[in-house]
Amino acid sequence: MTNYIDKSQQPILGNDPVDLETPQGAQWQASMWKFLLFSALGMALFIIPFQWDGKITILLGVLTDTLQAVLGGYVVYAVLAIVTTSFIGALAVKVLRPNLHEGSMWAKLFDVDWFWLGARFLGVLFAWMIYLQVGPEFIINRNTGSVIFEDLIPILIPLFFFAILSLPFLTDFGLMEFLGTLSSKVFVKLFKLPGRSAVDAMSSWFGAASIGLLVTMQEYNKSYYSLREAAIIATTFSVTSIAFTYVVAKTIGVDNNFVFFYLTIALTGFIAAIIMPRIPPLSLKPDTYHSGKSMLDEGIPAEYSTYQWAVNRAVTRAHSMPSLGNVFKHSLKNLFDIYLGLIPVIFAIGTIGLGLAEYTPVFNWLSAPLVPLLELLQIPEAAEAAPAMIMGFADMYLPALVGKSIESEMTRFIVGAASITQIIYMSEVGALILKSNIKLNVLELFMIFILRTLISLVVITTVAHLLY
Template identity: 45%
Template sequence: MNTEQNYVKAKENLLPRFLKFFIPSLLGLFLFIIPLPFGEMFNIEGVSPVNIGVGFLAELLKLNMAQYIPTICLVIIVCSAILSVAGKFITIKNDFLNNLLNVSSFWLFFRILGAVFVTMIYFNVGPTFIISEDTGHVIMGIMPSLIALFLIAGFLLPLVMDFGLMDFFGTMISKFMRTLFLVPGRASVDTLSSWLGDATLGIMITNTQYKQGFYTKKESSIIAVCFSLVSLPFSTVIADQLGFMDKFVPFYLTVCAASLVCALILPRIYPLCKIKDGTYENITYQEEEVSEEGSLAKQGLVNAMNRAENAPSLNTIIVNGLKNIVDIYISLIPLVLAWGTISLALAEFTPIFTWISYPVIILLELLQIPNAAQAAPAVLVGFTDMFIPSVMVSGEGFAEITKFIIGALSISQLVYMTETGAVILKSEIPLKLKDLIILFLTRTVISLLVITPIAHILF
């Protein structure tokens, strides 16, 4: 359909079509993009001072169910393992359940391992390297946030994806995004949801859009590892841990600068440049309609209303939301716990990261970063979890500039196996573990080269 036909169609039943786009999209804006001071408005202890709506609702759910979530986590992961084992011996006629439970030996192994780990951690029995406060209990501490966030977002994601919000913003900045980052304009909404809410939320949106044909394989991969940024609220946690809240603005602007440079470079080099432009299961690519003439805002509105007109029914949204939540709980939660526990055990109880960090010492010394030998393991351990590097350098004996560099780096590295890495690998986005390792190392080098000069100026 060309632009002229779109304009003609847009004039028909204009007000109802506009409201069908505007009302759900406005709600989507407040839930997923616009941060509000909910903590101050409701004065609830344990709620972030500023958050997006979905994050606020997830925090409320987490607070009200805090005592039950560890048990819920135990039940989910153990049931995932039991049902997946049963799926190997029972013929499942339902396609959704068959795809969910009849998995390969690789995924089955980690579901079973996750069940073993969560049982040990829950009952506090087993090897220290599994049930330690620095390993298994750290991952269990992440579970409430993930379980609550996925439950809330699973039902509300259509507000930003199916009623025209992404089409509206995407059309207006599509040329800018395509030229600089090789992705459609709608990727900006994924970015904002990550930046203001949670990185896993951005990946969920990206994966759903990819399966619907709005992103190609390459575009979804670029967005997942370049735009699923660590949330602004969590960045304040890192800054506070390192004592930089008084310098938070330059601290976070440094992170933004490093992330921007990574987003400009990574899509043009290996491995992202080698990923094909095909679509998920060869479905039709939903390309953004951008005309060379007329107002981009007007065209974006037309595209948004056309998208809203084909939005799914409430019943379909509820059914798909339930399927998404069950899929995430059964497939993803066990992997996050299993991989996260293994990663932290390697970091805390083995010298592996010390051994492999020797080349990093040379790089840090070339960049004239103090405490290079002591800080080098923190540079690589970020692959396991985003919070560990700041913990490793937060003690006495580290120079302020070193703390600043490691803290900013840990946020801009972006690929973490306890969270985003596990979500990407379990999604349909075509990135493998090898790709994530290469991308993590590449982001680390690029980010260091951007962050270090800025840190030397500030300190």
């Protein structure tokens, strides 16, 4: 296979336009092994299912469960340390205004705007109130804040540890370039999108929804996507990662059926991705570019087949990667960013959401129109499931946290899968879209959320009836 390429013809590799040399000779062979071995390790951790302790799971799930068991009750102190450090550090930066270098680790961890500082304050306040069992029942009740503190966070701490540190094996050693190039023609034909958007989808699938969304925002700002394309990608392919999907499955109690759970989500997401770009509001977005014209050229050199080009890009990416030590250091920074930035926000939004669900009829009112549809689809405990469906607009975890009390496993399966395929949750994805240059407002996001929910319910329920 030819492995030489003129640099003037070389495409964008990974997520940024970079100027990389394609390796030659012995370097090519070494980089090929680097791509194959590290990508295989990443797939073994995140993708390949197997039976363990009577259930079908993935290696990441086994590692998470093992560390969770080892930590036991000590995880409480880790949680308190994380949320306290998160708020005090951010408050100190806000008040003292130290001269932090832009892009430095300290700036990334603690230099936040007032909204996120407020979220961190609520997070640390709620965490200590729940731990000390001091404060209103709305916050500290076993069915509200204590669900976050005792059920969800003890899963997230070990999960984030393994997922973030091992993620580069899946995303940074050529697998994304390889799969993205191979799937590019599918994206063009089925979804009316540039083939490059396959990489955005994989960034979400392998990493996190926010990762794929940040890639999309960046590509739109550089005029690689039109406004219509960016809006479609942001709201259709910013899917929740395998790792986060496992958290939802475990929380809602269907992790014993994880493979079918994830395959159902993949099927549903695929069908929704075909439908959503062809109906309003996404179909009405114009094909205008941030800079006024498109900057994207996805041509494959004539001397390459699609497969050869995919291999060339993958091996070149693997060749460009720094040492494992540097990769680990970068992943460790990302781990601290997730711990300090996300855990307090989950406490804040999750506790408030569960409090509203437990002590007010707000979600019952909002979800009332869904009950007849759920009953028509013959979903058991439809009245209990409907509020959980609507809560997904606030945060991805709320449906699982509320739905875990539903007795029917089939209904829990449907609620959990739907919460993943809804995609638009304001605690992260929605907030990022509103802050971006992609012109989607709250009403449009809610319309997209409702449409995705309706599509998802039909597909997921059909599969669930076959399984149960």
